[in-house]
Amino acid sequence: MVDRDAVESAARRIGGHVRRTPSVEVAPGLWFKLELLQHSGSFKARGAFNRILAAREQGELPAAGVVAASGGNAGLAVAFAAARLGIPAEVFVPLVAPAVKVRKLRQLGAVVHQHGREYAEAYAASTIRVAETGALFVHAYDQPEIVAGQGTLALELPDVDTVLVATGGGGLVGGVAAAVGDRMRVVAVEPAGAPTLHAALAAGHPVDVAVDSVAADSLGARLAGTIGFAAAVHHQVQSMLVDDDAIVRARRMLWAEHRIVVELGAAAAFAALEQLERDGRRTGRERVAVVLCGANTDPADLTAETVQDLSQGV
Template sequence: MVNRNDVEAAARRIEGYIRPTPSYEVRPGLWFKLELLQHSGSFKARGAFNRILTAREAGTLPAAGVVAASGGNAGLGVAYAAATLGVRAEVFVPVTAPATKVARLRELGAHVHQHGREYAEAYAASAALVAQTGAMFVHAYDQPEIVAGQGTLGLELPPADTVLVAVGGGGLIAGVAAAIGDKTRIVAVEPVGVPTLHAALAAGAPVDVGVDSVAGDSLGARRVGAIAFDLVVRNNVASVLVSDDAIVEARRRLWREHRLAVEHGAAAALAGLDQIDDPGTTVVVLCGANTDPSTLYAEPAHAAG
């Protein structure tokens, strides 16, 4: 299991490669963690650097480079880390991935493959390439090095009673739970249309769910990771669901009131705040900025997946 020692080791390993992003108090007792300012536009660079650097230290990084499957953000994190470290990167994304993310992947030098309409289909195609080439797979959320790397965000948070984290596959919330779950109330926020963690907690184990949300490009994993499920249960992480309408309004409010341009997945965390009783001092993690700014004023028609 990933623990705080692993997170602290990851923080030392990736220091100098990632940005320690700021938090600011928007009103008394409410803080925003501005992880949208991270390299590649989301927290994913943290885990990607930790995974690749760990392999390099161990002498196990193959000449074929790395392969990732992603709704977009994990691929961007891997592409950025690989470009920085001089490693070849092959990234698989669904055909539904936002054009802004696909274009940025190519700008970073990744070899981009588009397969299927959901993350699960891109994942299957990426696994076939790993088997063929011997490249190292960098999982979007369910590897110990990835979880420990994402958890470094938790070490940067101001003291708080409650931390709200949006959940897709669960790598970020797993890392935050490993870092501070023993002393802080952590709340997982998911779209109603992609309740991966919520369904797993109800079933007592990870299960497959449908993917139907405006935030599906970044929170569109069909099944929560095994590492995340274990850490969530061990740390008594609470889970709430939010509607697409609430996510859209939170995203608009972040732009209207704070001039923060975030993607829908990041806005989901703020949308969950209204469902928390007595949150005390609260940190909302704004985890990603890979979005089309033109949609901040007029939302596009929602399409499933």
């Protein structure tokens, strides 16, 4: 299992390659961790750099470069890291991947393969390509170096009681739990239509789930990673589900009230805060950090939606 030592080792390895993103106190006792400002637009750059650099240190980085499968963000991170390190990259994404992400992948110099309707299908195609080329496979969320790298953002958090983390396959929440789970409450927030970790915790092991959510492009893994799952169990990570309407509303609110543009997956963590406060489950003195983990989205709809909401008194 990934532990804090692995996260601290990752932080030393990637320190010259990633940004230390700010945590901003937006209200008394409430911080936003602005990981959307990370290279490639999401936290995924941390894990990608750690995986590739660790392989290079160990003499295991082949001339064929790297291959990744992704709903978008992991692929962007791998493409960015590969470009910075001067190695080839191929990225497999589902056909439903947002055009803004596919376009950016190509701009970063990656060879893009669009395959299948879900991440699982793109993943299957990527493993065939790895077998053909001998390239290094960079998993979206279920490799020790990936989980440890993602967890480095938690080392930059202020002293809070609770961390809200949007969760798909579990790489980020597993890394955060490994880094700070012994002294902070870590809450994994998932769409109700993609309850991947929630179902795994209920079953006692990762199980395949159906995925149907507006945030599926970034939180659409059908099976929780074994590494993130183990960390979540060990550190007693709490699971929380939010519905699509709440996610959409949270994204609009982040723009309307804070002028922060995030993708729908990142908005899930903020939607959970709203739900906790509405249900009275956040105590008055509880210090909370909301990880805003990515902004690879088309913001064109936000201003029109916000104007419409304001006109309707929302």
